[in-house]
Amino acid sequence: MKDLKQVIMASAGALVLATILAGPATSAYPERPVTLVVGSVPGSGPDVLARSMSEEFSQALGQPVIVENKPGAAGNVAAAQVSRSKPDGYRVFIGTINMAIATWLPKTPPFDPATDFAVVGRVASIPNVIVVSPKLGVKSIEDFIAMAKSKPGQLNYSSPGVGSLQHMGTDAMSNINGIKLVHVPYKGGKASTTAVLSGEVEMFMAGMPPAIPHIKGGTLLALAVSSAERFPLLPTVPTLAETVMPGYSAEAWYGLFMAKGTPATIVETANKALNKALSNAMVIERFKAAGAAVQTSTPGAFAKFVATESSRWKKNLEELGLAGTR
Amino acid sequence: MGLLDNISLGFEAAFTAQKLLYCFFGVFMGMLMGVLPGIGAMATISMLMPITFYVPPDVGLIMLAGIYYGAQYGGSIASILLNLPGTPSSAIICLDGYPMSRQGRAGPAIFLTTYASFAGSFFAIFLLLTVAPLAARLALSFGASEYFSMMILGLIAAASLAQHGVLRGLAMVIVGLILGLVGSDVASGTYRFTFGTLELADGLSIIAVAMGLFGVAEVMANLMTGQDDRPQSGTVRIRDLVPTRADMGQTTGPIARGGVLGAILGILPGTGASIAAFVAYGFEKRLSKTPEKFGTGHVPGIVAPEAANNAAAQAAFIPTLTLGIPGDAVMALMMSALIIHGIQPGPAVIQEHPSLFWGLVASFVIGNVMLLVMNLPMIGLWVRILTIPYRILYPIILVLVCIGVYAVGNSVFDVLQLIFFGFVGYLMIQIRLEPAPLLLGFVLGPLLEENFRRALILSRGELSIFVERPISAGLLFASLAVVILSMVRLRSNSKSPDVPAGGR
Known part of the structure; x- marks a missing residue:
């Protein structure tokens, strides 16, 4: 009988132990x-x-x-x-x-x-936003496309790298509108933005964060955004879809x-x-x-x-x- | 608003109990973390950034900025005492700082670097106060061709880093340039020498390379020589801590030149404190009448780079705050702290938040004075580190280095790189190859290549772009002048009666 008692005690102990061990798995995350x-x-x-x-x-x-x-x-x-x-x-x-x-x-x-x-x-x-320097002399995305058409292969654009969203987006815009821009890759979005500020390149399809202080400060001009609807922070800036890239959004x-x-x-x-x-x-x-x-x-x-x-x-x-x- | 109005507005804004407290906390933590090998401003700022969410933005910024320039003060202390840079930008201080320490002059060396830090910072602050908007424009006038030409000038100036002969030095620069090739090629996006690992896609870790070659290698080399466990006697006398009049006499020119170089390189985005320190050392050695003294514990060899890296750290705020262009990763971090608080760094900051901007500049002054006052009495304490037996000190150092390297990217892979470069550095010491030129090549190489190729994309392949743009042409001309000057000096040396013609 002593043996049985021990077995029962041991199993009870094991059960308690098992409950404690299993506790974390069943109790609420996190x-x-x-x-x-x-x-x-x-x-x-x-x-x-x-x-x-x-x-x-x-x-x-x-x-x-x-x-x-x-x-x-x-x-x-x-x-x-x-x-x-x-x-x-x-x-x-x-x-x-x-x-x-x-x-x-x-x-x-x-x-x-x-x-x-x-x-x-x-x-x-x-969304991405197409920015240019105010000194470039274009007021709208249509202006920019027209300028690019008149100077094929002369305008440069920056991007944070080959195969980035910004690179692919600009490439798609060029193809749809039959323009030729030269791709100049940089290390990251901030360096790409600086390149437009300094006039090293003419255009950047920028991610919003590095561009927004400059759009607000007037040192960069926003021409279009890449979202399907207009972006609440920039309500006056048209979308690419409603201007030069119908049906496009990224x-x-x-x-x-x-x-x-x-x-x-x-x-x-x-x-x-x-x-x-x-x-x-x-x-x-x-x-x-x-x-x-x-x-x-x-x-x-x-x-x-x-x-x-x-x-x-x-x-x-x-x-x-x-x-x-x- | 006049300069005096700005200054008084700044000090009015900065002299509140809370701001002074946070400024002190920032510079103290920065200095402490700067001393610890491997743990630099970046790691400290990312750790302490959450604090800034609970205080007003200007207070938070003052603290973060304090960490940044405080770390520059601390970084050179470990370089001097242990030949182990606290931060990559103080790696170059090892060259002359460590020999001074070996000669029992660690105290004066720390005194002098503290003084140089202070002077260099003040020079850059003076720039901030007087010509910040103008200086910021310099950052925008630098394009790909200008960066390339400046890197050429930097490489040429620093080719003199070599101590065991020009050939060995050049070989190491080239090895550094090759190591800099690892990672994504910016122009094509292709991965180079990554051996299929994603971890190498962004290149080798600069902290792992610097700490491995200088720190871990030094520890290993000292262990292997089996030298006395207790390197220096336990007593440190006060008069051993203060530099001699002759030491002080050698500081003015190097500090002024280092400050100017550092401020210019600090304003330009993408360059920064490390490059400034290397280039300042190289220039000082070029200009020196006694270049052979460099590397033996020569005072200009520590004060020029130290003034330069502090001036660069301080000047880096100019483009960040006035243009919204962060010069380096730490500045990008600071910008995001501002953005979280709803302040957009950029051209409008000085107008929209004058008390924030000028208050920050005033806090630089206060913080630097705090660092000076705090550091001088602590020199005795720092020097006492040398009395710790190696068997206790070295394990502590290795653990700290590993933590520091890990903390930068939370990456075990970076620690493996550290160990690898530790072994490489040890082998290099054995065959008398120097780590400093290698590190210089590694830092400058990627910038050199990236900007060279970008300039050629912009010029549609015309090499003439490098001489058509005036700043670029000027920098290339200066490089040429440096080469010609050293050749003339070499010739006049070989003509002098002491040295027989035909060389050694």
């Missing part, structure tokens, strides 16, 4: 700090957005949110790492449109944005991603917290100052959007002969 991974240096576009919402995201999650910068390969070093991290929801990546573009450049793509992540939700979108988007295989309940919890943080007036205001418009979504809708974007830019890079070349 129960320790969450890391928000940024794929670029502090001060970059995604970093500003991550830090602008980390406080409110943390309040909504009920746990501290730590921003971690892991720069490299246009954010893809961090993206690849998060996609392969433990699927427990504690490493969240603030992904950008570069996930859907830059991943197709190397010979072996580091990941497929559509299938290698658990998609949490959309954060914001930032925006830099931002969203949160977790490792492939993260349980749906965790993704749901994070999505709700994210959307709550993004509804905060302070966050909206800070995003606005950075040139971004807050956008929310369900995990499913954003996942579908990412898949569409991924195939769109993959195709575009293939047409340019850039896919799988690095």
Whole structure:
């Protein structure tokens, strides 16, 4: 009988122990700090957005949110790492449109944005804006196209790199309108903006954040935005679609991603917290100052959007002969 | 508004208890982190940036700025004491600072670099106060061809970095240039020498290369020689800490020249404190009547680069605040801190937020005085680091270096690079190859290539662009002049009776 008693005691003990051990897995996510991974240096576009919402995201999650910068390969070093991290929801990546573009450049793509992540939700979108120096003497995008037609192959444009959204966008605009511009790549959007300011190049299809202080300060002239609708921060600036590129729209988007295989309940919890943080007036205001418009979504809708974007830019890079070349 | 109005507005804005406190905290943390090898301004600012969300934007900015220039003060201390640069921009201080320390003159060396830091910073602040908008325009007049020509001038001026012969020095510059090729080619986007790893897509980590070649290698070399565990006697006397009159007499010219060079290079986006320090050292050695003294613990060899990197750090604020063009990664970080607070850096900042702008400039003055006052009494303390036995000091250093390198990009891969370059540096010490020219090539190479190719894209392949633009032509002419001058000097040296004709 003594033996049986011991067995019962041992099993009871084991059961208690098992409950304790299993506790973390079944109890509510999150129960320790969450890391928000940024794929670029502090001060970059995604970093500003991550830090602008980390406080409110943390309040909504009920746990501290730590921003971690892991720069490299246009954010893809961090993206690849998060996609392969433990699927427990504690490493969240603030992904950008570069996930859907830059991943197709190397010979072996580091990941497929559509299938290698658990998609949490959309954060914001930032359209591109075509800027020129006020000294160039053009007042509208039509003027600029006309000038480019009269000087074929003489005007230069900057971009943050071969195969960037800005490069592909300008290339598409040139093809549709039958103009010839010379591409001058720079290291990043800020250097590309400086090139227009100094007159080294004539035009830049800029991301909003580096351009907006100069548009407001009058040192750069905004000719058109790349979003489907006019951008709330620049209501008087027409879209490319309503002027020289009918039907065209392309925006830099931002969203949160977790490792492939993260349980749906965790993704749901994070999505709700994210959307709550993004509804905060302070966050909206800070995003606005950075040139971004807050956008929310369900995990499913954003996942579908990412898949569409991924195939769109993959195709575009293939047409340019850039896919799988690095 | 006149200059005096601006200054008084600035000091009025900066003299509040809160701002003084944050200014002190910033410069103190910056200096401390600057001393710790590998942990520089970037890591410190990213760690402390969240604090700025809870204070008004001008207070936060004053603190962040303090970290930035404070780190420049601290960076040279580890270079002098341990031949281990606290920040990449103070790597060059090792060349003459460490020999001084070996000669038991670590105290005077730190005294002199502190003094040079202070003087260099003040020179750049004076520029900020008087010609900020004008100076900012200089940044915009520099295009691809000007950058290229300036890099050529920098390379030529600094070719004299070599201590064990010109050939070895040039070889190391070339190795550095080749290492600079790793990563994405800006003109085509192609990955070069990345061996299929995404981690190398942005090139080698400059901090890992600098800390590996200088720091880790030095530690290894000292361990291998098996020298005395206790390098210096435990007593440090006050009069050993103060430089001699002869030391002070050698500082004025080098500091002034270093300050001017640093301020100019600091204003230009993309160059910065590291390049300024290298070029200032190179120029000083070129101009010197006794170039052979450099590398042996020569005072101008530490004060010129130290004045230059501090002036550059201070001047870097000019384009950031007045044009909205960040000169380096730390400045970009500072801009984003402002943006989060709803202030758009750019041409309108001085008009729209005069008390923020002039208050910040006034805080530079206050912060630099704080650094000077704080640093001089601490020299004795710093020098005492030398009395720590190696078996305790070296593990601490290696751990700090690893943490610092890891913290920059949260990347284990960067730590592996550090270890690799530590071994490379150790081998280089064994065969008497120097790390300084290599680091210079590594820093200048990518800028040189990028701007050369960009200039040719802009000129549609015409090489004449480099001489048609006046600033570029002037810089190339200056490079030529430096080459001719050194050749003339070489000839007159070989004609002198002491040295037999036909060389050594």
